[in-house]
Amino acid sequence: MRLISKTFQPLITIPKGAKIKNTDITCKSQKLLLENGLLRPTSSGFFTLLPLARRVLNKLEHIIHQQMDFVGAQRISLPNLTSSKLWETSGRLNAIGPELIKVEDRHGKKYLLAPTHEEAISELLADVGPVSHKQLPLLVYQISNKYRDEHRPKHGLLRSREFSMLDAYSLHQDHDTAAITYDRFTDAYRHIFDKLDLPVYRVEAPTGDMGGTISHEWQLTAAAGEDAIKLCSSCSHTELADGNSQCSQCGKETKQINSIEVGHTFILGTKYSESLKANFVESHGTQVPLTMACYGIGITRLLAASLEALSSETAMRWPRAIAPYSAIVIGPKEGSKEWAHHDFEKVLEVSIRISEAGLEDDVVVDDRHALTIGKRMMMADRMGYPYIIVCGRSTLESPSRYELYQTHLQQSKPQLLTLSELITAITDSRGEEKISVRG
Known part of the structure; x- marks a missing residue:
């Protein structure tokens, strides 16, 4: 039987306005996690997850694993270090630039701590391929730590330099088959957030540096959110706030609410597969670039965001499925x-x-x-x-x-x-x- 006296849970009291190891206390999830002994800062943007937070993360990961199994995705593990040459080939090395944490080995080879793995997946498929059209669609996923050199890390786990993330990838013959799988992943995401009983909305979003043809953000409403969505009570449409209070679908007035992005999905097309030569063989023998889609959930961010959505200033409230x-x-x-x-x-x-x-x-x-x-x-x-x-x-x-x-x-x-x-x-x-x- 588990005992509180044997639990490693170093409680602290944070005076109002105080700083802990160069970490500003800027939101309630950060304050509650620190005070209750679930989290400990190590340096700016980096944190140690203590046993109770690790239990929460394990439960979150279990829910995600169940839904990845449901859609038929196979689990893999990719290296956290990715060759800079891959990102140079895809065109993202300079586009994202300052956000990448770069390293060099003793032989002068350059790498980066990957914030995402589209290039690595494409290289993998190019290395083992070309795959047969009979093997498609191919669905793979991983849960691992990602890295981003945030200019100013803040809000604890909501904007950190190291974070745990689900990234899943699906490989297809064309856009139509990619769209079918995209809908299946959409259903899986809805099951995940329903299980957590959280107010998460799926909204269309720009593709940005990721590229592609379709992009949706999954936004959790919370006062501390740096994003915002607008909700239409007339037609129930939800979209990213854009400075216009009217709904793009029906023209009626909307309500704007702060939100936190906890997931993002894309149909990428052939942006990465074409540049990195990840092909498949059609039935008549022609090699064609794979059509890709990708699906991400920020798991440590979701942990903190759920506290932002449900907790008071003085007491944590968890989705019951993931309480420590x-x-x-x-x-x-x-x-x-x-x-x-x-x-x-x-x-x-x-x-x-x-x-x-x-x-x-x-x-x-x-x-x-x-x-x-x-x-x-x-x-x-x-x-x-x-x-x-x-x-x-x-x-x-x-x-x-x-x-x-x-x-x-x-x-x-x-x-x-x-x-x-x-x-x-x-x-x-x-x-x-x-x-x-x-x-």
């Missing part, structure tokens, strides 16, 4: 009357029963029994565990009853439940959550 632990069990204070009746062994028994009811490896026990229940409840609420179970005064009753707080419900009073009722309540609540997810 789904439930925390708080026992009586040591030496109290309740402790004499309901000691640590009984607290562990409650935790095990909850875990066995469907929360395997997702229950943590606050075993700091020298602290009052109130102090530990305050800390658990600040962490945003979806279910807080308190073994308090009602454990003296026969049968013992337990206090259940569900942080997402903002209850004024807890439910008082026997152990079997407690397990049923948590099971039913999680069942409702699963039913609400599309697909």
Whole structure:
């Protein structure tokens, strides 16, 4: 059973306006992650993810892996270092320029820490190809760290120099078949954000330096966002804010909301495959450049953005599917009357029963029994565990009853439940959550 006393979670208090290791505290997700011991800055734009943040990231990655399996994508791992020559060949070395972190080895060969891998995928297909038209469409993906030399990193994980990202690529014979796969990935993205129950909108966007013919951003509404979208209540159309308050579809007035880009998808055409000679062989033997599409989700950014969307200034609130632990069990204070009746062994028994009811490896026990229940409840609420179970005064009753707080419900009073009722309540609540997810 997981114990809070054994969790590496260095809590800190950040005075208002203070700086920590050259990192300005500029948004609530950054402040909450630092104060609650999930994140630690190392230098400007770089962070250490501590165990509880790593658990959140693992859960996010699991949801993404499920949807990549659903669309039929195969997982690969590409080197983080990419030859500068590839980017020179594609034309992006100078176009993106200052944002690239460049290195040189002892032999004078130049590389860059890749912010994305379109060139590397194209080189891979050119090296093993030309592939047969019978092998298409080919779908591959990876989850890895990416790098961008931000001019001024800020907002913690929302704009950092190193970040975890899903990047997926699909290779096709032509634009029409690419469009079919693009729609499948769109459905997969919707399932991901539905699972997280986050207000994410898909909006048309410029292709920019990436190039291609079609581009969509996935924008999560949040006050701290540096982007903005406009929503039309008349026709439900959503688009990037452009200074015009009218909807491009129906002409009615729209509502503008700040947002954070958490994903981006493109149909790239043959921009990269043509320059890097990534071809396939048609049925009659002709070699033709592959048509490419790519799909990205900023995973560490999504972690922080979800906190921006759901949390208060003082307490974290997570999508229930990715909270560090789904439930925390708080026992009586040591030496109290309740402790004499309901000691640590009984607290562990409650935790095990909850875990066995469907929360395997997702229950943590606050075993700091020298602290009052109130102090530990305050800390658990600040962490945003979806279910807080308190073994308090009602454990003296026969049968013992337990206090259940569900942080997402903002209850004024807890439910008082026997152990079997407690397990049923948590099971039913999680069942409702699963039913609400599309697909």
